[in-house]
Amino acid sequence: MIAFWRHGYEGVSMAYLTELTGLQASSLYAAFGSKRELFDLAVDSYGEAFGRYVEQALDEQPTAYLAIEEFLREAAKAQTLPGLPHGCLIIQGASNVPPKSAEVAEGLTRRRNMTVTLLHERISADVSAGRLPAETDARGLAEYYVSVQQGMAQRAKDGATREALEAIAELAMRSWPVAAR
Secondary structure, three states, rough: OOHHHHOOOOOOOOOHHHHHHHHHHHHHHHOOOOOOHHHHHHHHHHHHHHHHHHHHHHHOOOHHHHHHHHHHHHHHHHOOOOOOOOOHHHHHHHOOOHHHHHHHHHHHHHHHHHHHHHHHHHHHHHOOOOOOOOOOOHHHHHHHHHHHHHHHHHHHHOOOOHHHHHHHHHHHHHHOOOOOO
């Protein structure tokens, strides 16, 4: 997981995986089927270990505003953990993949789009409950805040600190419909 997180799907060769694990390529193929299947397992593990904050924020907070504020704050934390690669495997794991690896990129795109869907559903629920104005563009807000989170991941990969990412999150929350905070 760490190798894929640090180098992306294309940046990790089977030779590198055999070196990291001490296993022969045939043993890796026997255990995981393919590099792609191993990558999928690594992404699942990453999501369980470092991505749970998305659902937790949406489930635990009483309003969409507080949920998205926590989502961004926790993203800042998760993307800058000491001793781990900075950024996000799901966001950066398959950038610049060749056509032969299109399924890898598509799988990560589906995961990222699920985050948009989850935020959209939560914002829409607040619109329905009257906590947000009826004319609120729930989809647009969801797209915006996921874009902020993805940008934060790139900034983390580029060396931004947790504090810098938290400042970005704080500024982004100022875009929330004022009457609904």
